[in-house]
Amino acid sequence: MTSATNSSIRLDKRDLILAKGAQVMTRRGYHGTGVQEIVQAAGIPKGSFYHYFASKEDFALQALEHLYAPRLVRYAEALGNPALSPRERIVGYYRELMVHFARQEKPEYHCFIGSLSFEMAELCQPIGTQVESILQRSVEILAQCLTAAREAGELPAETDCAALAEFIGNAWEGALMRMKVGASAAPLNVFLNQLERLLTPR
Template identity: 30%
Template sequence: MNKTTTATNNTCEHILDVGEKLILNLGFTAMGLNELLATAGVPKGSFYHYFKSKEKFGEALLNRYFSDYVITSKERFADPNKTQRQHLLDYFSLWMTQSCQAACHSKCLMVKLAGEVSDLSEVMREALDHGVTRVIAQLRSSIEAGVEEGSLAIDETPELLADSIYSLWLGAALRAKVSRSDAPFISAMQRTERLLKPIA
């Protein structure tokens, strides 16, 4: 990779990094393009070199977010010293811990943008839907592996259980955001432990 390519990639990633931080604090609609450019310290021409519009920027940001999220989660689920049930419970425990460290004010791009942009941008809605589908598929694979290794006993199909648990936690994240309380996460964790039953 030559220096020009490296600089180009760095500029693009820098704009995405700054934009993600602003959106998590302000929301997508409230984040003005001028504010993004000023904070990132890049000219408008640089932005439009990488993104045709603010909407396309949002799509790229979501695609990057979910790709990084899935890769990181895959690494966590790969520890051979833990059962898949332990991996799943650790995954949701980390979700709760990270959210509550932020005073239950969501730092998850999915939670932040789902309600805001789904009715405003079909492109971003599709990016969200595709990303969530990837996350649920990862949970399903872990549940399937847990059943196969004998660490999990489940009462429904892995597909349905993965979808149900993710929806449970998405709802908990939204409730925690509204109530500024960790109670919805605690309730979701207790329910998850019951759904992901250990082999008796």
């Protein structure tokens, strides 16, 4: 077996642990999840966990990046689509997400970053810092698209795009939380309707 093959197997196993372990930690919480639960979900011996992660905290930090780095790439691609106007990119992105949740008989949203932020942001500085970094990167992507919308005349010239991106991002996270609590996509409909009004040229 070549070293390249060994490296691929190692990477695949690490990704499996990250994916399965994050699912468990999202449902049970950071404190409610032990290494034993993580390895059971991944179907690996407990000793294998420590080949990849120094601790449960290290696992959580790596899982955040593993899950959200690709999502941020997709977000940037969607909001950078040259075939659509900046406003169409933003509204279209959130409309697609809303349609996804609306298709579910009982809308469910299990958010790893949300779970960690509520439970651990104040208790563990490295995790809080990582969560904030991911959220800030998302806001910056949106702010860039809003700036393009302003330059295209789709927003007033005096628009503070950074502040508007923060507001939209926070509103979306709040709508997702309300959807989870109420098991209804209605908060997402409200969000989208207000987003369209907010981004309609005047």
